[in-house]
Amino acid sequence: GNSVTQMEGPVTLSEEAFLTINCTYTATGYPSLFWYVQYPGEGLQLLLKATKADDKGSNKGFEATYRKETTSFHLEKGSVQVSDSAVYFCALRGSGGSNYKLTFGKGTLLTVNP
């Protein structure tokens, strides 16, 4: 079946530091890939997506590139802010018969200190 593996957290950074959160996946066919962010007490918000190999998703300074050869979708941001503190989830949606449900990683807690 489909699966997503994220780097273990928590990740603690100082403001303006560079962020990378690793995500790799296992899936058949051509899945779509997503990063969601969850702030305390809230639901998940879509951060960015990529639907085919070599696509780069970007939003609010965050970027991730769909790498089929390494089955990866790492999240990066060049300069984090305190307001970026949240839990980040990598997710995939399979192709073919299971192309509606999302499979999530366990999430990575990011804390950014001033």
Place this chain on the structure above:
Amino acid sequence: DTGVSQDPRHKITKRGQNVTFRCDPISEHNRLYWYRQTLGQGPEFLTYFQNEAQLEKSRLLSDRFSAERPKGSFSTLEIQRTEQGDSAMYLCASSPGGRDNQPQHFGDGTRLSIL
């Protein structure tokens, strides 16, 4: 801009009681999903509706769980005879029909605590 709405936000109940949660999707989204999220984990898929038809149920959804979407708009998730292990955040999401790569939009969830 109305997003996905879930009610209640929090539910505390005693073991053995029945609970029901409601989800109102974004209007005109004909796909609706339920997920369960336990502490420190990512959400896990429970079930999926396209309009009023329930097209898939996860094995996580025991026979104590039932979900409905009677008119293809709002949905309810009922848990009968609740157990300690049912304590979790229950998330609802919706997406438009048509193209399969449309993202799912999530509500803020209902947090269930079983005493």
